[in-house]
Amino acid sequence: MPAAYSYDLRKKVMEALDEGESGETVAKRFKIGKTTLYEWKKRREKTGDFQSKKPGSVGYNHKITDWNAFTEFANEQGGKTQSEMAKLCGNISRQTIHRALKNIGFT
Structure with missing residues (x-):
C-alpha cells in the first residue's frame, strides 16, 4: 500500500x-x-477535515471479553458441542467458541 x-x-x-x-x-x-x-x-x-485515515485494519469486535467467566463456563459445559455452547452463550458463533476454547487451552 x-x-x-x-x-x-x-x-x-x-x-x-x-x-x-x-x-x-x-x-x-x-x-x-x-x-x-x-x-x-x-x-x-x-x-470537517481531510486528514488521512489511520493505516491498518480495525479488527473485529470481540464477543468474549471476560476470560475468567468463559473458562468457568467451558469447565461447566465441557461435555457439550461447540454449537450447543454457542447457543447457550447467546449471540456467538460456533467459530468464536472454537477460537475461545483454543485461546484458554481447553481440549
Missing part, C-alpha cells in the same frame, strides 16, 4: 479548490487522481 499524501499537500489542494479552481485542473497540477481529490472533499464534508 502506498504511503498517504502529506497533510501539507492535502491542505494546498483543498485551498486551490476553495479558491474556485476546477477539480480536474487541481488534480493535474498536484499530480493526484481525481478520485483521491473527491474522496478528500467528501471526507472534509463528512468530518
Whole structure:
C-alpha cells in the first residue's frame, strides 16, 4: 500500500479548490487522481477535515471479553458441542467458541 499524501499537500489542494479552481485542473497540477481529490472533499464534508485515515485494519469486535467467566463456563459445559455452547452463550458463533476454547487451552 502506498504511503498517504502529506497533510501539507492535502491542505494546498483543498485551498486551490476553495479558491474556485476546477477539480480536474487541481488534480493535474498536484499530480493526484481525481478520485483521491473527491474522496478528500467528501471526507472534509463528512468530518470537517481531510486528514488521512489511520493505516491498518480495525479488527473485529470481540464477543468474549471476560476470560475468567468463559473458562468457568467451558469447565461447566465441557461435555457439550461447540454449537450447543454457542447457543447457550447467546449471540456467538460456533467459530468464536472454537477460537475461545483454543485461546484458554481447553481440549
